[in-house]
Amino acid sequence: MTKVNKAWLHSHINDPYVKLANKEGYRARAAYKLKEIDETLGLIKPGYLVVDLGCTPGAWSQYLRRRLSPDGAAAGELNGTIIGLDILPMEPIEGVHFIQGDFRELEVLQQLEQKLAGRKADLVVSDMAPNLSGIASADAARIEHLIELAIDFSQNHMKPQGALVAKVFHGGSYNDVLNAFKSAFTVVKTLKPKSSRDRSSETFLIGMGLRS
Numbered sequence: 272m273t274k275v276n277k278a279w280l281h282s283h284i285n286d287p288y289v290k291l292a293n294k295e296g297y298r299a300r301a302a303y304k305l306k307e308i309d310e311t312l313g314l315i316k317p318g319y320l321v322v323d324l325g326c327t328p329g330a331w332s333q334y335l336r337r338r339l340s341p342d343g344a345a346a347g348e349l350n351g352t353i354i355g356l357d358i359l360p361m362e363p364i365e366g367v368h369f370i371q372g373d374f375r376e377l378e379v380l381q382q383l384e385q386k387l388a389g390r391k392a393d394l395v396v397s398d399m400a401p402n403l404s405g406i407a408s409a410d411a412a413r414i415e416h417l418i419e420l421a422i423d424f425s426q427n428h429m430k431p432q433g434a435l436v437a438k439v440f441h442g443g444s445y446n447d448v449l450n451a452f453k454s455a456f457t458v459v460k461t462l463k464p465k466s467s468r469d470r471s472s473e474t475f476l477i478g479m480g481l482r483s
Contacts, residue, residue: 288466292330296345298362299330301398303466305436306334308475311462314394314434315339317350322383322392322428323367324374324421325399326355332367335396354386374424383428392429397421397437400473411443418448418476422455426481434479441472452478 288300297303309315315338323332332355337343339351349366356370356379363369368386372379399421401413418437425435435456439448452459456478463474 297330297333298328300466302330302334304464304475305331305396305398307464307466308436308462308477309334309338312434312460312477312479314436314477316393317341319393320352320387320390321354321394321396322424323353323355324395324397324424325357325417326367326369327357327359327361329355329361329364329367331396331398332361332364332369336364336366352386352390354383354392356383375420387428391433392425393433395421395425395429395433395435397435400438400440407443414440414442415444415447415451418451422451422478425478426455429481431481431483432479433481434477436475436477438473439476441474449476452476455482456480457482 286300288303292300292302315321315335317339319339321335323335326332332353333345335353336349337345339349339353341348341350346365353367354370355361355367356374358373360371361369370379370382374380374383399417401410401417403410418439421435421437425433439445457480460477461474462477467473
């Protein structure tokens, strides 16, 4: 194992959010990012229909599931609907409707529309991130493309008063991404949760209320 790997592993094992995720049964520490965003802005309410884009390994869907459970449980009764999509497989989560595939493909979109059953989402969350190549301009374009997809998805499948939470990265495309959010939503907020690592350039944009 290289020194870099050892250092990363050491910091990962000793990371308080990794420890907390293990203790509380979350599949990844990412759950606490959505938790903080939700607690700050009050985004998730009983009865909501939530779509989780790029949901694998499932930590955000797990958090949503607990939030929509009348007693905060990881199983049992659920007051709301959660639909997760990812091109990668995901281990099942009780009460979460999972679709494996690319939502840009007609067949996958049709599966989603069946699950929506004529309803529109109250909230869309996207923890999607591209595979980064290390080439800044190419990575910026990939990040921007995923954000455009999430916004476009929200404009087509979300209630006018709904909200979109999306992961973005500070860098070449950040201003373009921020402007895309401002063009699509009436209110835009930026939040870097405490559980987001200091050295990470990630932050989250929250768009509320679609512009007509």
